[in-house]
Amino acid sequence: MKVTIYDVAKKAGVSIATVSKVINNTGNISEKTRKKVLGVTKKLDFHPNVMASALTGKKTKTIGLLIPDLANPFFSELARNIEDSATNWGYNLIMCSTDYSSEKENKYLSLLKQKSVDGFILASGFEDLTKVQELIEENIPVSIIARDSPMIPINTVAIDDYMGGYQATSYLISLGHENIGIIALDVWSNRERVRGYKQALEDHRIKVPGNFEYAKEISIVWGKKITQNYLNSANPPTAIFTCNDLLGIGAIHAAREYGISVPEQLSVIGFDDTMLATLIAPTLTTMAQPIQIMGKEIMELMVGMIERNETIKRVTLMPELVRRESTAKVVKKGNS
Missing domain, CATH: 1.10.260.40 (lambda repressor-like DNA-binding domains)
Known part of the structure; x- marks a missing residue:
């Protein structure tokens, strides 16, 4: 009954x-x-009865969460923290994985609007922001997490990706590395990390390598593939900054297959500080994102919009360097 x-x-x-x-x-x-x-x-x-509430114009206490890739440990951990925070506020989440596809993003936005969700949290690439702008114009509460969006007025909880890339590269430079490769995906957050990487090299009067290429996806496979390209080049790097932990793990795997010791011959630094960073051997030095704080902040912004019609806020958090075993001082040729 x-x-x-x-x-x-x-x-x-x-x-x-x-x-x-x-x-x-x-x-x-x-x-x-x-x-x-x-x-x-x-x-x-x-x-x-959520749908009955929607039909009478009441809140459904449901938020749509669009995630680019739940197989990526960073996004799965982020989704879990957002869900925990939503539960504390008395809200439910409907999660959709978009695979960085604009077609899927648009499909899920339309579907969730039909479900009369109270608002949207977008943790996806969303390179085409026209649909997001439409949500704003329809007065639908919407927030973006894990990427910045300075071009549109929207609630944002983001990491300073530029400074993260700058700090990661500066740390490698402080260890004596001058030939530093980078592996990234062609999305906003990674492009900002690449920009920070290049600026750190320029500030230390180090030439930016010319053989940079974007990965086609964030995965161990692509981290391994691009690292192999670096190691097969005429002047292989002594360190690689990977803009994601999965890419960093791929880099370590590639080095192992080539008989190159990490960190003695190749230092690797990742980004995110997911649980996988401590499971790989050697453990991965990385730039940590405060995932728990991000989940809490984004829900506070959403509830403020939905229940109190609060104005737009932008929250920018700083990543933090976590030193582990995959980085070390460069060994100059001729030194023991």
């Missing part, structure tokens, strides 16, 4: 109106009553 709002009100000893206010997070309800009602809804396994 289906549990109704009447059952919850009776069990909690409150009115139906009080249960409705708690479920929809409206009105002045004491924390004691709120916890009591929520406890009963959980015990009775009560689920409000």
Whole structure:
């Protein structure tokens, strides 16, 4: 037998109106009553009729989350933290994986709009921002996470990718490396990391290598492939900055196959600090993104827009260098 709002009100000893206010997070309800009602809804396994709420113009307490690749540990960990934060606010997430495809992005945006979600969190490439602009013009709450978007007015929680690339490269330079390769995907965040990499080299009067190419996807396979290209070149690098941990793991695999020791002969630094960074041998030096804070911040911005019609905010967080075993001082030829 289906549990109704009447059952919850009776069990909690409150009115139906009080249960409705708690479920929809409206009105002045004491924390004691709120916890009591929520406890009963959980015990009775009560689920409000989301579509009925949508048809009457009420909030559905649901947010659409578009992720480019759930197989990427960074995005799966980010999604988990966003989901945890959403649960704390009383919201549910509908997650869709877009594979960096504009076609999929547009399809899922249309589908979730039909589902009457209260808003969108976009953690995808979204190189074509026209659809995002349409959401803004329709007054649909929308936020972007894990990339900046200075060209449009939108809630943003981003990492300073430029400084992350600059710091990662500067760290390798401080270890004595002057021939430093880079592996990146051709998306906004990685392009900013590449820009920081180039600026660090220029600031230290080091020539930017001319054999740079973008990976076709963020994967161990492509990290390995481009590292092999570097190692087969006439002047192979002594260090490689990879703009993602998966690419960094691929670089370590390629070095191992070529009989090159990491970090004694080749230093590798990644980006993200996912759990995989500690599982590879040697463990991966990386630029850590504060994933838990990012999930918390993006939900606070979304709830502010949905429930209080708050204005646009941009949150920029700094990545942090995590030193592990995959980087070391360069060994000059002729030195022991």
